[in-house]
Amino acid sequence: MSAEVICVGTELLLGDILNSNTQFLGRQLADLGIPHYFQTVVGDNPERIKQAIKIASDRASLLIFTGGLGPTPDDLTTETIASFFETPLEERPELIADIKEKFAQRKRTMSENNRKQALMPKGASILPNPMGSASGMIWQPRPNLTVMTFPGVPAELHRMWQETAVPFLKQEGWGANVILSRTLRFWGIGESDLAEKVSDYFDSTNPTVAPYASKGEVRLRVSAHAESKEGAIALINPIQQRIQEIAGLDYFGCDDDTLPRVTGKLLLDTKQTVAVAESCTGGGLGAMLTSVSGSSGYFRGGIVAYDNEVKQQLLGVKAESLNQEGAVSGTVAKEMALGAKKQLHSDWGLSITGIAGPTGGTAEKPVGLIYLGIATPEGEADQVELRLGQQRLRDTIRHISACHALDQLRRKLSA
Numbered sequence: 001m002s003a004e005v006i007c008v009g010t011e012l013l014l015g016d017i018l019n020s021n022t023q024f025l026g027r028q029l030a031d032l033g034i035p036h037y038f039q040t041v042v043g044d045n046p047e048r049i050k051q052a053i054k055i056a057s058d059r060a061s062l063l064i065f066t067g068g069l070g071p072t073p074d075d076l077t078t079e080t081i082a083s084f085f086e087t088p089l090e091e092r093p094e095l096i097a098d099i100k101e102k103f104a105q106r107k108r109t110m111s112e113n114n115r116k117q118a119l120m121p122k123g124a125s126i127l128p129n130p131m132g133s134a135s136g137m138i139w140q141p142r143p144n145l146t147v148m149t150f151p152g153v154p155a156e157l158h159r160m161w162q163e164t165a166v167p168f169l170k171q172e173g174w175g176a177n178v179i180l181s182r183t184l185r186f187w188g189i190g191e192s193d194l195a196e197k198v199s200d201y202f203d204s205t206n207p208t209v210a211p212y213a214s215k216g217e218v219r220l221r222v223s224a225h226a227e228s229k230e231g232a233i234a235l236i237n238p239i240q241q242r243i244q245e246i247a248g249l250d251y252f253g254c255d256d257d258t259l260p261r262v263t264g265k266l267l268l269d270t271k272q273t274v275a276v277a278e279s280c281t282g283g284g285l286g287a288m289l290t291s292v293s294g295s296s297g298y299f300r301g302g303i304v305a306y307d308n309e310v311k312q313q314l315l316g317v318k319a320e321s322l323n324q325e326g327a328v329s330g331t332v333a334k335e336m337a338l339g340a341k342k343q344l345h346s347d348w349g350l351s352i353t354g355i356a357g358p359t360g361g362t363a364e365k366p367v368g369l370i371y372l373g374i375a376t377p378e379g380e381a382d383q384v385e386l387r388l389g390q391q392r393l394r395d396t397i398r399h400i401s402a403c404h405a406l407d408q409l410r411r412k413l414s415a
Contacts, residue, residue, distance in 0.1 A: 352372055
């Protein structure tokens with residue numbers, strides 16, 4: 001018994017809106033322990049929707065539809081499902097009353113077009129929508145097949161799912177087991193290098209371990225199925241512990257942990273502060289640090305020193321360093337970090353200077369060349385050179401540079 005999600009809407013295919021509903025439903029099905037192997041996105045076309053239904057109904061026992069429940073002509077989900085299963089539609093008086101009441105609350109009159117939203121296949125149960133005019137349905141058009149429909153509006157879907165769908169599924173015996181996933185997060189190691197180190201765990205069947213990467217970060221998803229959440233956790237914990245031991249400081253957290261949050265907690269725990277000086281990232285590092293609530297407890301502030309004159313006047317970078325080595329150099333990065341620490345009276349100073357592109361690179365100093373500076377509480381300074389590649393987009397280079405700076409501080413605080 002498995003579920004399949006079918007999202008209806010040409011706007012999804014065109015990329016006009018982000019399809020967050022599949023992510024939500026995927027997580028919800030996993031939490032309930034309901035197997036879920038396929039997702040389909042189909043445009044507002046009856047024949048193609050029917051093709052999607054045919055394929056899905058042959059391989060899944062629970063079909064979950066989102067979108068296509070509105071009052072306009074291109075909202076075709078309900079009537080197409082009824083047509084596929086050769087079942088007539090009937091107008092539900094209780095839905096007409098509900099729609100009229102919601103319009104009245106907004107001091108509006110129900111349009112005749114909205115009567116379409118009161119149509120349901122004969123025998124289907126109403127899946128109430130407390131927020132909008134588009135109610136869904138729960139229907140079993142044939143033995144061992146359940147169909148659920150939801151509007152495409154995420155807030156409406158979420159509430160309908162939690163208040164009606166989840167109790168129904170539990171009552172019907174869906175999800176006897178729990179599927180639990182934990183995401184382990186790493187920085188400073190490549191996906192292939194990490195995969196080689198932990199390759200023995202990729203053959204595990206319960207829990208399963210799968211790698212994926214995004215913008216410099218590498219993640220391992222560890223998923224287990226068991227009769228209870230506690231049982232799944234008991235399966236995941238020892239695998240996580242062994243992987244952490246193998247990865248060492250390359251591991252920085254799990255699930256919702258981020259580099260700004262983890263680094264900030266280390267600063268709070270040690271009662272230390274940090275200040276930043278930025279050139280090519282233009283304030284991105286400071287923005288990351290302040291994205292965490294409570295960051296005023298450890299972040300002193302930042303100086304965006306894009307121009308060389310600002311580097312000299314506000315951060316105390318030496319003219320000879322700029323003249324001899326250039327703004328993009330390890331020496332200047334160290335002097336920037338020391339200047340931020342001094343000017344903003346912090347324990348630590350972080351700096352970034354580099355060439356984010358797409359222009360400005362040379363053979364000697366190509367696009368993607370970045371220098372980080374780290375000033376320590378003892379008044380010493382280190383520098384780190386990064387070569388992030390000339391093919392990356394400007395915003396990606398800036399983002400990865402800021403993350404590397406946070407990671408360098410995290411490692412020093414964790415040592």
